[in-house]
Amino acid sequence: MTAQPRPTSRQRWLIPVLVVVISLTVGVGLLARDLYLRPEAAPTEPVVSASPSPVAPDAQPGSPAVEVTPDVVAHPQYQSVRQVLQGYFDSINDRDYAKWTSVVTRERAKTKTAVEWKKDYQSTRDGSILVHRVEPGAPGTLRVLVAFTSTQDVDDAPVYLPEGCIRWRLVLPLRLESGSWRVDTTEGGTNPEHERC
Known part of the structure; x- marks a missing residue:
């Protein structure tokens, strides 16, 4: 076998x-x-500051760059928040209504026509912008504590503080809309802190 x-x-x-x-x-x-x-786009280095740099009276309102505190840099959304606020303040300083509508929610954009908006900000310059804090709000929202200085013609200043230079401190609400953070409408009756420069 x-x-x-x-x-x-x-x-x-x-x-x-x-x-x-x-x-x-x-x-x-x-x-x-x-x-x-x-x-990926390289993130820009944040301008970190504990407090706004002092600005001489004739140099008001100061730098238009949005600065942040170390606390804000630690927030996971800080880069997005800084970018949307930079666009928001740039749109005001550049008198660019179209840019403004691209960084605010649809609801906020409906509150002002281009003519009204341009009249409201016709002489405004914002600077010395410092984001102090970013906190979560309701789902899909953030609350941003920001301080800044605005200069404007006295005739264009708020009726309750007719000054050419005002320091503001307020909470700006941000809402996630169409995949990006945008400045939302403020609640009625909110009263931002403000003082003459």
């Missing part, structure tokens, strides 16, 4: 083929990820 060779097992060649196919798939996937991954 002679020994007959065993029939070749399908499993012997199937396992190495599967290992090669899976390895190639993983390799191609990693290569595609590296090729198509868009580089």
Whole structure:
């Protein structure tokens, strides 16, 4: 009786083929990820300050750059908050209604027509902007404590403080809308802190 060779097992060649196919798939996937991954924009260095820098009276309102406290830098949304507030104050300083509507909620944008908005801010310049705190509000909202200085013609100043230079301290509500943070409407009856420069 002679020994007959065993029939070749399908499993012997199937396992190495599967290992090669899976390895190639993983390799191609990693290569595609590296090729198509868009580089993230490098975050800008925050301007961190514990308090606003003193500004000479003739240099008011100060720098238009939004600065933040160390407490704010530690907040996970600080970069988004700083960017939306920078856009908000830039729109006022540049008299750019279209830009303003891009950084406020639809609800807030409905409160002012372009003509009303331009009249309200026709001589306003904002600066010495410092974000002191960012806190969560209701789901999808943040409350941002911000201080800034505004200069304006006395005729354009609020009727309750007709001054050419005012220091403000207020809470701005932010709402997540269409995937980005935007400045929301303030609750009726809110009274921001303000004083003459």
